[in-house]
Amino acid sequence: MINKINSILFLSALVGMYSFYLFTPTQKVSLGEKRKLAELSTLTFDTYLNGSWSHSVDDFIDDHFPFRNNFISMAEVFHASKGIHFKNQEKLFIGKKRPSDKKNEEDTTHAKMNFKDDFEEAYSGSLLILDGSVYPVGGGSPKMSRFFAAMLNEYADKLRGRTRVLSAVAPLSSAFIPAIKYRKFNTQNKETLLAIKSSLANGAIFCDVFNELDKHANEKMYFSTDHHWNAIGAYYAYVAFCRGAGFTPVDRNKMEKRIKYNFLGSLYQLTRDPSVKANPDTMVYYVPYVTTTAVRYNANNFDRPTKANVFSHACSGGNTYLTFLGGDAPLIKITTSVKNGKKAVVIKNSMGNAFAVYLISHYEEIYVLDFRYSNHNLLQLIEKNNINDLIFALGMYGAQSQGTIGMMRRLATNNGVPKYKPPVVSSDTNKVTRPVNDTLKID
Amino acid sequence: MVFSSLTFIYLFLPLALFFHYLTPNKLFRNISLTAFSLAFYAWEEPMWIYLMIFTAIFDYYMALLIERWRGDKKAKIILLITVLVNLSLLIFYKYGGFLYDNLSAIGQLPFDRPKNSLPVGISFYTFMVISYIVDVYRGQLKAQRNPLNFLMFISLFQHLVAGPIVRYSQIGSQVDSRSIDWARFSTGISRFCIGLFKKIVIANVAGALVTKYLDAGFNDLSTIEAWFGITMFSVQLYFDFSGYSDMAIGLAKMFGFDFDENFRHPYAAQSVGDFYRRWHISLGKFFRDYVYIPMGGNRKLQLRNIMIVWLLTGIWHGASWNFALWGFYFGSFMIIEKLLENFLKKVPRFLRHTYTLILIIFSRAIFYFVDFGQLKSFVGNLFYSTNSISIGFKSDLFEHIFWFILVVLMCIPWDEIYPSDTKVNMEASRYYHMLKPAFNIAMLFLATMLLVNSSYNPFLYTRF
Numbered sequence: 001m002i003n004k005i006n007s008i009l010f011l012s013a014l015v016g017m018y019s020f021y022l023f024t025p026t027q028k029v030s031l032g033e034k035r036k037l038a039e040l041s042t043l044t045f046d047t048y049l050n051g052s053w054s055h056s057v058d059d060f061i062d063d064h065f066p067f068r069n070n071f072i073s074m075a076e077v078f079h080a081s082k083g084i085h086f087k088n089q090e091k092l093f094i095g096k097k098r099p100s101d102k103k104n105e106e107d108t109t110h111a112k113m114n115f116k117d118d119f120e121e122a123y124s125g126s127l128l129i130l131d132g133s134v135y136p137v138g139g140g141s142p143k144m145s146r147f148f149a150a151m152l153n154e155y156a157d158k159l160r161g162r163t164r165v166l167s168a169v170a171p172l173s174s175a176f177i178p179a180i181k182y183r184k185f186n187t188q189n190k191e192t193l194l195a196i197k198s199s200l201a202n203g204a205i206f207c208d209v210f211n212e213l214d215k216h217a218n219e220k221m222y223f224s225t226d227h228h229w230n231a232i233g234a235y236y237a238y239v240a241f242c243r244g245a246g247f248t249p250v251d252r253n254k255m256e257k258r259i260k261y262n263f264l265g266s267l268y269q270l271t272r273d274p275s276v277k278a279n280p281d282t283m284v285y286y287v288p289y290v291t292t293t294a295v296r297y298n299a300n301n302f303d304r305p306t307k308a309n310v311f312s313h314a315c316s317g318g319n320t321y322l323t324f325l326g327g328d329a330p331l332i333k334i335t336t337s338v339k340n341g342k343k344a345v346v347i348k349n350s351m352g353n354a355f356a357v358y359l360i361s362h363y364e365e366i367y368v369l370d371f372r373y374s375n376h377n378l379l380q381l382i383e384k385n386n387i388n389d390l391i392f393a394l395g396m397y398g399a400q401s402q403g404t405i406g407m408m409r410r411l412a413t414n415n416g417v418p419k420y421k422p423p424v425v426s427s428d429t430n431k432v433t434r435p436v437n438d439t440l441k442i443d
Numbered sequence: 444m445v446f447s448s449l450t451f452i453y454l455f456l457p458l459a460l461f462f463h464y465l466t467p468n469k470l471f472r473n474i475s476l477t478a479f480s481l482a483f484y485a486w487e488e489p490m491w492i493y494l495m496i497f498t499a500i501f502d503y504y505m506a507l508l509i510e511r512w513r514g515d516k517k518a519k520i521i522l523l524i525t526v527l528v529n530l531s532l533l534i535f536y537k538y539g540g541f542l543y544d545n546l547s548a549i550g551q552l553p554f555d556r557p558k559n560s561l562p563v564g565i566s567f568y569t570f571m572v573i574s575y576i577v578d579v580y581r582g583q584l585k586a587q588r589n590p591l592n593f594l595m596f597i598s599l600f601q602h603l604v605a606g607p608i609v610r611y612s613q614i615g616s617q618v619d620s621r622s623i624d625w626a627r628f629s630t631g632i633s634r635f636c637i638g639l640f641k642k643i644v645i646a647n648v649a650g651a652l653v654t655k656y657l658d659a660g661f662n663d664l665s666t667i668e669a670w671f672g673i674t675m676f677s678v679q680l681y682f683d684f685s686g687y688s689d690m691a692i693g694l695a696k697m698f699g700f701d702f703d704e705n706f707r708h709p710y711a712a713q714s715v716g717d718f719y720r721r722w723h724i725s726l727g728k729f730f731r732d733y734v735y736i737p738m739g740g741n742r743k744l745q746l747r748n749i750m751i752v753w754l755l756t757g758i759w760h761g762a763s764w765n766f767a768l769w770g771f772y773f774g775s776f777m778i779i780e781k782l783l784e785n786f787l788k789k790v791p792r793f794l795r796h797t798y799t800l801i802l803i804i805f806s807r808a809i810f811y812f813v814d815f816g817q818l819k820s821f822v823g824n825l826f827y828s829t830n831s832i833s834i835g836f837k838s839d840l841f842e843h844i845f846w847f848i849l850v851v852l853m854c855i856p857w858d859e860i861y862p863s864d865t866k867v868n869m870e871a872s873r874y875y876h877m878l879k880p881a882f883n884i885a886m887l888f889l890a891t892m893l894l895v896n897s898s899y900n901p902f903l904y905t906r907f
Contacts, residue, residue: 003629006880010632013887014457021453033899054486058450062898065449075896078889082648083844091842092655092835128834272899 020066027064032269032318037063080274091129092137093271127271128177132279133224134267135174139188140400142195148399149199151409155378155390156202158412163382167196168207168241168393170229170351173222175210186214192396207244209237223281226265228321228395231285234354237393241355242362245389250361255286258313263320283320287311290360291337299330300375308332310357324353330374334366344389345382347371347408351395359391371398371408378411444486445604446635446690447642449894452887455483456694459600463698469620473595476698483600484563491562494532499590499597501528502572506579506586506593513582522580526573533569536562541762564603566759570729571597575611577733584612592618601695605687607705607725614700621699629879631696636883636890638689643890645850646683647897649675652839657811657821665832669824670804671840677807678850681709684723708856710803713795714787715776718803730756746781750774760810765818769809776802 038059047053128135156165175189197206221233242249263281295305315322343365398404462475485492505525512518539557578584587593602609656672688705695702712718738748757770812818861868
């Protein structure tokens with residue numbers, strides 16, 4: 001009898017899951033993982049023979065398994081139950097190796113890139129978890145800073161006498177780990193960023209973001225669960241920028257203060273560490289009292305702009321950081337009620353989003369261009385719109401990779417030809433609205 | 444395809460069972476099982492299926508010829524040709540690149556390096572057909588008359604990818620006709636679930652620690668971390684391999700076959716010799732019956748025979764010198780144990796067990812590091828390292844503490860401590876029998892959960 005029950009139960013489990021499989025609708029993307037889920041490749045003689053069809057079936061089944069998200073959440077409970085977790089324990093998280101981890105892969109063109117912020121991705125592979133906060137291990141290299149400065153110098157030379165070039169690069173959060181033994185990362189970050197200063201020429205202006213943040217190292221300037229700085233860190237960077245640009249920063253107490261709770265960001269998604277989960281971020285952010293309108297352009301031209309927001313207050317949960325500018329976009333134009341005739345272009349990666357929103361107090365027009373997704377020509381944009389300031393505001397990740405520096409350099413010669421399809425996430429509904437056709441390999 | 448995949452568990456297995464049990468017709472069942480086995484084999488690398496089918500057809504006819512000319516010189520010639528062809532295929536596909544590299548180091552070769560990838564399961568099915576052919580030659584077996592049945596024996600998906608090395612003498616009668624009942628089917632399910640649990644919950648978790656400690660900067664390891672890393676590799680290797688064997692044995696039962704045990708609590712061994720009577724038993728038996736005994740066994744040049752068998756065992760595991768060194772290492776200790784047999788018998792049980800475990804765990808380093816430079820550096824760290832303990836080592840220990848306890852419990856040979864005629868064993872068996880449906884579902888659920896979780900692959904930035 002028991003044998004019958006055992007057999008029937010087991011078979012029912014297999015068949016039951018199989019039935020769910022057949023009758024549950026399939027998702028196209030996983031928002032938590034920020035990636036497209038696997039698709040079945042077409043069965044042909046060739047795809048069968050080279051094994052790619054079989055692999056696509058394996059990947060498809062893995063990615064579309066019934067109750068996948070529930071199983072993943074439960075697995076977290078299992079991993080947490082394997083032993084004892086002490087609150088103050090240090091841990092090192094080594095991430096999965098991905099195809100993009102190939103360090104020596106030559107940086108060629110946009111067309112070959114699935115994603116080129118490889119420094120950032122690589123850093124996500126080695127993370128220190130301390131007191132429920134996640135930090136990258138390291139602090140960049142002065143050698144790479146000189147490549148970044150050389151790119152800025154080229155722009156400064158081309159724009160000499162017309163547009164100022166300013167550098168506002170953010171340190172990694174590792175610079176401010178609250179433990180003496182990690183002080184070395186503070187020095188490493190500092191040396192990396194000061195190397196930009198010492199290599200700048202042609203009148204390019206260095207904004208000492210590191211020093212300004214270091215003065216406030218006892219405040220929480222970076223998220224514990226996400227790889228970005230928070231609005232306070234970005235504010236101090238803005239103060240440093242104002243000092244470099246000759247502006248008077250607006251006191252954040254004179255802005256509207258807002259708060260968002262329970263933010264578990266990208267580094268939690270990556271590590272799934274219980275101590276990080278137990279330490280969700282609260283995001284305090286400041287909205288300048290400036291009236292703005294904003295539009296978003298596609299990657300290649302100025303056709304059919306869509307409405308954008310400087311602040312997307314509705315963003316919450318895992319998408320809390322999308323509050324700033326509604327997330328990454330190829331090009332956003334912000335028009336403000338500050339009628340001083342000043343115009344700026346901000347070249348940025350996602351770190352620049354939280355920074356750029358403070359600039360609305362100082363410019364009448366701001367073009368926020370994400371160098372990873374845009375095919376616009378930067379020099380034409382500057383010339384056509386009489387831009388006063390060209391501001392490079394990005395996380396150190398972007399200034400430490402040949403790939404990303406190359407992308408910023410190529411903005412000078414872009415001609416609006418589509419090369420890469422950027423993601424478009426509707427910040428209000430958190431739904432992905434754009435079909436894609438990239439061939440991301442899931443490892 | 445591997446057993447520990449969602450594709451296998453929830454797609455392949457239900458379909459294979461459905462078609463196998465669709466009718467009681469024996470021919471249909473064998474056709475269905477052969478078709479599913481070939482599909483299983485062809486899943487990863489369809490190209491290599493031709494090689495396996497060629498081997499099956501070739502050996503099928505050769506066995507018939509040997510049987511026809513048994514007792515005649517012709518049978519011996521056919522036997523030699525057959526063994527030679529099978530070994531040549533194995534050597535060409537598995538050791539071609541290795542031989543080329545070594546020979547080209549001596550002098551320039553007139554041809555390019557072979558670019559073959561290793562056909563899945565070739566090490567296993569080559570030994571299966573060799574044992575079959577030799578047994579037919581020796582008159583211990585009647586050659587299989589039905590080519591379909593022979594192809595099914597070679598290609599059975601249950602043993603194809605990672606063994607055990609199943610002999611025709613074990614399952615020959617079941618190839619022709621199998622009796623299946625609920626008890627056997629249920630036993631198969633239980634064994635499959637245990638194997639799946641061992642693979643997913645133990646081996647894969649150990650594997651993550653191995654990657655962390657042995658892959659990422661092993662040069663920077665402290666001595667304790669180096670031992671921890673290599674111990675975790677020992678855990679991974681055992682639970683991975685024995686888990687796979689358990690799944691194979693369980694699946695075989697579900698389809699009406701009885702495979703022999705391949706592992707018997709190897710980490711409870713009292714000597715190196717004892718260890719290899721408990722570890723990958725089917726391989727040990729193959730070398731014993733087809734190499735060691737024919738060379739003279741313990742009657743003639745025993746020490747030489749031991750060393751040859753161990754060098755072959757080492758090289759069977761992979762085409763690299765480290766595997767030969769690994770074989771030499773074990774061969775040497777087997778010989779030392781033979782020479783010190785009387786002394787070792789007097790050593791307390793606990794010390795014998797400790798000595799064996801240390802030797803085995805150390806041997807895993809030779810197994811793991813294919814590169815001799817890396818091996819040297821790692822072994823150096825095993826004995827002396829000025830590196831301090833790295834960030835997170837302590838938390839890794841604490842965060843796996845319950846899992847470590849489970850691993851130790853699962854390595855203990857409970858059935859040897861409490862044999863089947865003891866009260867404890869009988870009581871435990873009774874409770875297990877009653878609770879096994881729940882245990883199996885729990886293990887399946889846990890394994891599914893972790894398999895699904897392994898597909899979790901988040902990115903920092905959206906990549907739609």
